[in-house]
Each structure stands twice: as C-alpha cells, then as structure tokens.
Ligand SMILES: Nc1nc2c(ncn2[C@@H]2O[C@H](COP(=O)(O)OP(=O)(O)OP(=O)(O)O)[C@@H](O)[C@H]2O)c(=O)[nH]1
C-alpha cells in the first residue's frame with residue numbers, strides 16, 4: 016500500500032442557514048442517529064453542537080448552528096452570534112437552503128451578508144439545496160439556478176436529508192475539500208454534548224411539536240436531576256420555564272393533559288437517543304420576560320462571554 020491511498024482528511028464544517036431548512040436533520044441523517052433536536056418549527060437549535068462523522072478516510076466535524084434570523088429579543092441575538100461564531104473556526108461552510116421554498120427567503124441572505132463582512136479569507140462554501148423530495152418532477156433545474164445564483168462561487172448539490180438523496184455524494188464532496196489532517200476526536204465520539212444537554216433539547220423539541228404560536232419559543236428547559244437507576248434506566252427531573260402565567264396554563268393544559276403529552280413524547284425520544292428506559296418528570300415555572308433578561312439568560316446558559 017502506498018501513502019497516497021491512506022490520505023486522511025479532517026476539519027470543521029460550519030452548517031449554516033436560516034431556521035428550519037433542515038441543518039439538524041441533515042446532521043442526524045449523516046450520523047445515523049439523533050444527537051440534535053429537530054422540529055417542524057423554526058429556531059429549534061439554540062446553541063452550537065458538534066456532530067462528528069468518522070469514515071475510513073475522514074473525520075468531518077459538523078458544527079450545527081442556530082438558524083440565522085432577524086432577532087426579536089436578546090435570546091435571538093445570542094443565537095445569531097452563536098451561529099456567526101462558527102465561521103471563525105470553519106475549514107468549510109455548508110450553506111443549507113430549502114429549495115422547496117420560493118423565492119429565496121430574506122433570511123437566506125443573512126449568511127451571505129456575514130461572509131461579505133468577514134475579516135479573514137472566506138472558507139470554501141458548499142451549498143446544499145435541501146428538501147428536493149418536495150419538488151414536482153421537472154422543477155429542480157430552474158430552482159437550482161435561482162438558488163445557486165445567491166452565491167455563485169459555492170459548489171452546489173441538491174439533497175434530501177429525510178429521503179437520503181445525494182448524502183453519500185455530499186460526504187465525498189466535503190471530504191475532498193477538507194485539509195489533510197489526523198482526526199481531532201476519537202472515532203466513536205459523535206458529539207460534544209452530554210446526554211443530559213441533548214435530553215433538555217429533546218424536551219424543548221417536544222414542546223415545539225405540541226404547542227403553537229409563540230408559547231414553545233418562550234420555553235427554556237433546565238435539567239434538575241439526571242440519575243442512573245442501575246440497569247433499570249435513568250431518572251430525569253426537569254423544569255420548563257415560560258415567560259407568563261398564561262403560558263404556564265397552556266403548557267400544563269386542561270387537567271395536565273398537555274404537559275403529559277409533551278412528557279411522553281420527550282421520554283420516547285430520550286429513550287431512543289440514549290438506548291435505555293427513562294423516567295421523566297416535568298414541572299412548569301414562570302420567569303418573567305426571560306428572553307430579554309441578561310441575568311436569566313446567563314443563568315440558563317445563553318452567555319457569549321464565557
Ligand atoms: N420534506 C423534507 N423535510 C425536511 C428535510 N430536511 C428537514 N426537513 C424538515 O424540516 C423541519 C426543520 O428541520 P430542522 O432540522 O429542525 O431544521 P434546522 O435548520 O435545524 O432549524 P433551526 O434549528 O430552527 O435553525 C423538520 O420538520 C424536518 O423534518 C427534507 O429533506 N425534506
């Protein structure tokens with residue numbers, strides 16, 4: 016065997032784009048397991064999270080980021096800053112757009128604006144045109160033209176994160192564009208978050224799935240206890256913080272039905288993620304206007320000056 020055949024590529028791929036285009040779904044699909052919370056509603060991801068894919072010839076470290084959006088409160092500003100921050104360490108940028116959405120959304124342009132403002136050299140950009148499973152036959156090429164014109168210097172690839180179209184091609188494309196380097200992480204490590212942090216996100220995703228309008232966006236989840244119960248599983252106690260008494264009533268629901276529904280959905284997701292039985296206990300508390308309160312944001316882990 017020659018050295019040429021053993022070249023190994025490794026590096027950081029910042030996965031960026033507006034909310035709800037499928038960034039976290041794509042990372043889960045590529046890793047073959049759910050490490051990142053996903054929901055049908057925008058602004059599901061609130062922090063950076065690594066998804067580490069190790070193949071025989073590469074280690075691709077995906078940095079999942081909050082969707083870039085026009086913020087309405089300090090939490091939104093934190094989320095945008097957290098996303099923009101991923102550009103600093105990126106060897107590559109994976110710009111995700113939703114090709115089933117026409118015309119391109121104004122928030123698709125936020126990443127392009129960030130790239131324009133970048134002081135350092137712009138890393139190579141791969142643009143993944145996601146959700147092609149939603150297109151009618153024959154629509155693809157015209158839409159590809161519309162979207163690729165947003166950033167002509169990017170290499171583009173149409174994909175479907177949920178159906179799996181072109182995901183092997185995407186991995187090959189990213190691999191060949193990453194620098195030659197040894198792996199940064201052990202090959203069996205898939206993320207940088209602890210199970211309890213993923214569990215908190217899965218609880219919030221369950222809220223986004225079952226609650227409507229602004230209510231689920233006003234929720235922060237704190238894990239109060241995460242204890243192993245021998246071989247019988249894990250016991251998790253968590254608090255859901257909302258901004259108003261009226262929201263608390265909605266989250267609990269009539270006769271406690273809503274919180275029960277959220278709890279059993281989240282429990283199933285945490286069991287699937289962790290591969291063991293979970294006992295989950297939820298309660299709801301009010302922290303008035305927490306999304307605009309610097310002190311509470313800090314307490315909840317949304318602080319950029321760490
Ligand atoms: N039809 C279809 N739906 C998809 C595809 N990829 C993602 N979705 C759906 O899009 C929605 C949003 O997915 P997420 O992965 O949470 O999106 P995101 O970009 O991480 O969103 P934020 O975390 O809010 O920035 C979910 O309902 C996914 O099931 C796809 O390829 N096809």
Ligand SMILES: [Mg+2]
Nearest residue numbers: 038039059060
């Ligand atoms: Mg996400």
